[in-house]
Amino acid sequence: MTPFRRVAMLGIGLINGSLAKVMRREGLAGEIVAAARREETRARALELHLCDRAEADPAEAVRGADLVVLGVPPAAVGPVAAAMRPGLAPDAIVTDVSSIKAQVVRDVVPHLPTPGLFVPGHPVAGTEHSGPDAAFDTLFVRRRCILTPIEDTDPAAVERVKALWERAGSLVDIMTPEHHDRVLAITSHLPHLIAYTIVGTVADLEEQARTEVFKYAAGGFTDFTRIAASDPTMWRDVLLGNREAVLEMLGRFTEDLVALQRAIRWGDGQTLFDLFTRTRAIRRGVIQAGQAYVRQPQANGENG
Amino acid sequence: MTPFRRVAMLGIGLINGSLAKVMRREGLAGEIVAAARREETRARALELHLCDRAEADPAEAVRGADLVVLGVPPAAVGPVAAAMRPGLAPDAIVTDVSSIKAQVVRDVVPHLPTPGLFVPGHPVAGTEHSGPDAAFDTLFVRRRCILTPIEDTDPAAVERVKALWERAGSLVDIMTPEHHDRVLAITSHLPHLIAYTIVGTVADLEEQARTEVFKYAAGGFTDFTRIAASDPTMWRDVLLGNREAVLEMLGRFTEDLVALQRAIRWGDGQTLFDLFTRTRAIRRGVIQAGQAYVRQPQANGENG
Structure with missing residues (x-):
């Protein structure tokens, strides 16, 4: 692929920072300019060579860029898009990396000189760590990356963003923003909400019980704590930004949980056994779809 | 420690099979005799050298043994204890490896010639795999092993079982059966129930959605599928066998979840942010307690 002349990374945390490293390695950007609100983040991004220049003002960061990557928490994407507008070239491709798509499209499009050059994106990857050091x-x-172009999106712009993610090693899929949000509600947003809840339930236990x-x-709790250590700002924004799909899936989950609660109370072992079988x-389906690392038992041993 | 002359392993799956391997390696048993109901399991245990002899009848397996390890699913522990009685020597130490303790004590003690030699135990370890091959x-x-002696238990018997688990590499703790069941309800039983539920919710989605x-x-779901791939029989027995503590913790969890549902519906970001922080x-607490593998990000990458 043809490298970009200048890439503006608005936000330079785990995702945008990792993407910047990919671009460095693959020679995909003549220059990388980062924008971050906090002085400390800008200094750290420079130290880590994630960017050549760091700006506080998004409009300064995007000046002269032919690619802009919005990599801030979902609720900040709209305001940052508004803030960058004075500096944005009309022929720049704009993309984002948010975990929710319909709201981001609604928030960003009104601020763009050329809405057809906006390619909404979501790399389905991450860790529980955040910030440029992560x-x-x-x-x-080998991670999925979902692009959700809208009716007006220029197919050539989609192709360029797609090529970028493929160079990062991702498997790229295309779907509508609404479809994306429904799928992620169950595969990602609900699991995070559940993990946060159970870890919160433990946080409320009295001191001695918590220590134990x-x-x-x-015995099983460790995995939940890892998920529930994810970035609080981002996950607040995701759950509120995708609230309809999340509430729908949460409703299904709660119904199922109440049914199991009843089975436990009445000693209905058959219902439990059938479900657990x-x-x-489903585990086999996930493994076959290649998304689960089939870890060695030695590195695992967390059940029981 | 003095080796046991003959060890009877009643059940020879993941846990008892692994313990047999430890005993072989450490020279802790003159002879290992396994009991398993299924012919196939007995043949496989012999092939894998997990035992020197395999019996269908628990009474035959325990004859002449000075240590008996009950390693069958929780609901089967009582019936197997009854079945072994005709062969059991009055001076044999009996222990078990079940994830629930109060019910096991109730089920086993009536069948023992010398109840004071029963040392109930629970190695807090496992994988999602089961059977002798696992x-x-x-x-x-570096896993915890909890022993839950009762009032009559002979301290010398506790010491011998403790020494055995220490040779397996475990950190041994002593507590009452009731206390064990309350702690494990939140650290293990509830997380498993939740994971089973959410994976079940997905199982009920229409075909196309499930494939997606x-x-x-x-995005977060993978960890849940691993937990929800654990042995169905065992987990049915655990949840029914520890139902009071599980229902109590489930009640707390459900209250918390409903509060979050309300926060999402009404757009109350502060409540979400405070909890997620x-x-x-809690994650830090778990890591400090040494129970979480702090994995490299490269081997992880499952959030987002």
């Missing part, structure tokens, strides 16, 4: 250039390898939970967490098949 | 001798390394969930599972602290 960035690494293999984050996207830490000690015996290997069906869920094993 | 066994490996490092399963218990497999594809995008890396508190849960990060």
Whole structure:
């Protein structure tokens, strides 16, 4: 692919920082300019060579850029898009990396001189760490990246963004923003909400009980704590920004949970056994779809 | 420690199989005799050298043994204890490896000639795999093992079982059966129930949606599928066997979840942000307690 002349990274945390590392490695950007509100973040991004220049003002960062990547928490995407407008060239391609898409499209499009050059995107990758220090250039390898062009989106712009993610190692899919939000509500947003909830339930236990939970967490709780250590700002924005799909999936989950609660109370072992057998098949489906690392038992051992 | 002359393993799946491997490696048993109901399991256990002899009848397996390890699903522990009685020597130490303790004590004690030699135990370790082929001798390394002696239990018997688990690499703790069941309800039983539920919710989606969930599972769902692939029989027995503590913790969880649902519906970002910040602290507590593998980001990348 033809490299971009100048790439503006608005936000330079885990995702944009990792993407910047990919662009460095692959020679995909003549120059990388980052924007970050906090002075400390800008200094750190420069130290880590994630960018050649760092600006506080998004409009300064995007000046002369032919690619802009919006990499701030979902609720900040709209305001940052508004702030960059004075500096944005009408022929620049704009993309984003948010975990929700319909709201981001609604928030960003009104601020763009050329809405057809906006290619909404979501790399389905991440860790529980955040900030520029968490960035690494293999984050996207064999991960899905979903692009959600809208009616007006220029197919050539989609192709360029697609090529960029493929160089990062991602498997790129195309779907509508609404479809994306429904799928992610169940695969990502609801699991995070559930993990946050159960870890919060533990946080409310009295001191002594909490200490014991830490000690015996290997029985299954550990995985939940990792998920529930994800960035609070981002996840607040995701859950509020995709509230309809999340509430719909949460409703289904709650119904199912109440049914199991009833089965436990009345000693209905058959209902439990049937469900627990069906869920094993789902695991196989996930493994076959290549998304689960089939870890060695030695590195695992967290059930029981 | 003095080796046991003959050890009877009643059940020879993941846990008892792994313990047998430890005993072989450490020279802790003159002879290992396994009991398993299914012919196939007995043949496989012999092939894998997990035992020197395999019996269908628990009474035959325990004859002449000075240590008996009950390693069958929780609801089967009582019936197997009854079945072994005709062969059991009055001076044999009996222990178990079940994830629930109060019910096991109730079920086993009436069948023992010398109840004071029963040392109820629970190695807090496991994987989502089951059966003799899943066994490996490092399963218990740096894992907690909880022993729950009762009033009559002989302290010398507790010491011998404790020494055994320490040779397996475990950190051994002592508490009452009731206390064990309350702690594990929150660290293990509730997380498993939740994981089974959400994976079940996905199982009920229409075909196309389910296929997409497999594809995008890396967004958080993958961890749940691993937990929900655990042995169905065992987990049915655990949830029914510890129902009071599980229902109590489930009640707390449901209240918390409903509060978050309300916050999402009404756009109350502050409540979400405050909780998500508190849960990060819990993650730190778990890591400090040494139960979480702090994985490299490269091997992880499942959020977002």
